[in-house]
Amino acid sequence: EVQLVESGGGLVQPGGSLRLSCAASGFTFSSYDMHWVRQATGKGLEWVSVIGTAGDTYYAGSVKGRFTISRENAKNSVYLQMNSLRTGDTAVYYCAGAVTGSFDYWGQGTLVTVSS
C-alpha cells in the first residue's frame, strides 16, 4: 500500500521557521519527483516546490529564497525547510509524488499556521 505521511506542521510566529517531513512507502521513492503543494483554507491548490530524481530543485516565486526542499532516498523521505514565514504561508501542505506529469500519490496534509 502506498503511503505518504507528512509531519512537522504547527503554529509559528511570523518570521519563524518550520521543517516539514514526508515519509514515503509502498513505491520506488527514488524514481519519483517529489513535490510540495499547499492549500490555504477555502482556496485553491498552489504548487510550492519540486525536487527531481537527480536532486534538481524548483520553487514557486512566492517562496523562492525562503523555502528549501531536499530528499533523502535512503530514508524514503522529502523535506521542506521553511524560513522567514509569513501569514500568507498559512495552509495545509501536501507532499505528492509524480513520475510523469501527474501527481500519482498524495499525503494527507499537514497544517501550517503562521500567526502572532
Next chain:
Amino acid sequence: DIQMTQSPSSLSASVGDRVTITCQASQDISNYLNWYQQKPGKAPKLLIYDASNLETGVPSRFSGSGSGTDFTFTISSLQPEDIATYYCQQYDNLPRPLIFGGGTKVEIK
C-alpha cells in the same frame, strides 16, 4: 510561466445533468493536462491524465478532451458523489512546476 484559466469557478447542476468545465492555457501545452477531483478535507485525486485518458478505476461518466490551449472536462451524468472541487493541472519541462487552474466547485441544485 504558463498560466491556466479555469471556468467557471463554481456551478450548480441537477443530478443527471451534463457538466462541463473548461481550462485554457496561456500557451500551447500539447496534451500535457490533467484533471483532479478534491472533496472537502481530502487530498486531490487524479481522474484524467494527458487530457483524455481515464485513470484506472475512475467511472466512465468522467471524460476529458482538448489539446494545445483549450481543454474540456465533462461529467456526462452528475451524481451526488461527484460534489467536489475540480482542478486542471498542466505540466511541461519536468520536473518543473505543475501548475493548477483555479478550480471549479460543483454543487447539486
